[in-house]
Amino acid sequence: NAGVTQTPKFQVLKTGQSMTLQCAQDMNHEYMSWYRQDPGMGLRLIHYSVGAGITDQGEVPNGYNVSRSTTEDFPLRLLSAAPSQTSVYFCASSYSNRGYGYTFGSGTRLTVV
Amino acid sequence: GESVGLHLPTLSVQEGDNSIINCAYSNSASDYFIWYKQESGKGPQFIIDIRSNMDKRQGQRVTVLLNKTVKHLSLQIAATQPGDSAVYFCAEIIMWEYGNKLVFGAGTILRVKS
Numbered sequence: 377n378a379g380v381t382q383t384p385k386f387q388v389l390k391t392g393q394s395m396t397l398q399c400a401q402d403m404n405h406e407y408m409s410w411y412r413q414d415p416g417m418g419l420r421l422i423h424y425s426v427g428a429g430i431t432d433q434g435e436v437p438n439g440y441n442v443s444r445s446t447t448e449d450f451p452l453r454l455l456s457a458a459p460s461q462t463s464v465y466f467c468a469s470s471y472s473n474r475g476y477g478y479t480f481g482s483g484t485r486l487t488v489v
Numbered sequence: 490g491e492s493v494g495l496h497l498p499t500l501s502v503q504e505g506d507n508s509i510i511n512c513a514y515s516n517s518a519s520d521y522f523i524w525y526k527q528e529s530g531k532g533p534q535f536i537i538d539i540r541s542n543m544d545k546r547q548g549q550r551v552t553v554l555l556n557k558t559v560k561h562l563s564l565q566i567a568a569t570q571p572g573d574s575a576v577y578f579c580a581e582i583i584m585w586e587y588g589n590k591l592v593f594g595a596g597t598i599l600r601v602k603s
Contacts, residue, residue, distance in 0.1 A: 378533075409590070417591030418578050419533070434590060466532050468591075478523070478591065480532030 378402055382467050382481035389457040389488045397484050399467030407470040407481075408450040409426040412436065412463040412485075419466060425450055457488045501600045508566040510597045512579035519581040523591070524553060524564045527576045531586065536564070536577075566599075574601045 383398045401408065409424035411434075421434030425444040439461060441453040450469075454461060467481045502508045514522070520541040525533035537548045539555050539562075553563040562579050571597050576596045582589045 407589075411591075416595065418580075418595050419591070420593070424590060466531075469534075469597050476521075476538075478535065480534070482530070482532050 380467055380469055380479050382465075382484050385482070385483060386485050387487070389454070389486065389487060391457060391459060393457050394453070394455050395457065397454075397465055397467075397486070399450045399452065399481060400448050401450075401467075401469040401479070402448065402471060403469060403471065403479065405469035405471050405477075406447065407471035407472070408444070409434070409468050409470075410440070410442065410452045411466045411468065412461075413466060414463050422452065422465075428452070454486075457486075459488045462486060462488045498595070499598045499600065501602060502569050504569060504571060504601055504603050505562075506569055508564075508569045508573070508599060508601075510564045510566075510577050510579075512562040512564075512594055513560055513590050514562060514579070516581060516583060516592070517560065519559075519583060521554065521582040522553070522562055523580045523582070524551075524554075524562075525578045525580060525593075526573075527578065527596070529575075533578060548587065569601050571601045571603055574599055 380401045406427045410422040411419035413419045420436050422440050423442040425431045428444050431442050465484045468478050470478045523538040524536040526536050527533045537551050537553050539546045539553045550567045554563045576598050578593050578596045580591045580593045
């Protein structure tokens with residue numbers, strides 16, 4: 377039982393490049409979400425999903441796209457990376473729509489130069 | 490607005506002492522609060538939670554207190570140990586149309602001196 381797995385752990389991009397951050401969970405959780413964490417700050421919600429085929433925007437969605445074709449996977453796409461997207465990205469999953477049982481991945485540290 | 494904030498950005502305590510980390514929230518409609526611990530290079534880890542119909546909840550060496558009158562949350566760690574050194578976040582659950590979202594505070598750094 378791996379929990380929530382994020383890849384890669386580290387990534388450096390040039391401005392304008394695109395990439396996909398991967399997130400997979402093996403707990404059969406319906407709810408998955410992406411957060412970014414900037415230095416000295418808490419986590420801010422980017423996008424979330426309540427099940428396969430259903431996604432919605434969080435607090436800071438601009439510059440990011442998501443899709444949810446399976447229960448297990450919830451990739452985050454950066455279409456044209458900007459320095460302002462330098463951050464640590466966390467994926468989380470939960471078994472409850474009441475907020476219980478959130479499990480976080482170990483994060484992806486992204487630097488955009 | 491929706492925000493959760495912390496009073497103390499850094500807290501240093503002596504090993505064996507009790508620690509108290511405070512948090513203020515602004516959304517009076519929130520009914521569920523969670524404390525997370527985040528160690529360097531790792532994702533947030535659940536510590537303890539509390540529903541709005543409770544004032545106090547105890548776990549192993551940790552206690553969370555909720556004062557809805559002043560919208561204040563605190564985390565008490567008994568007999569603080571070096572392994573407790575981390576960043577602690579409070580978070581509140583805000584219900585959206587399809588489910589919920591976590592709103593995090595900025596965090597408090599806890600340093601335990603041996």
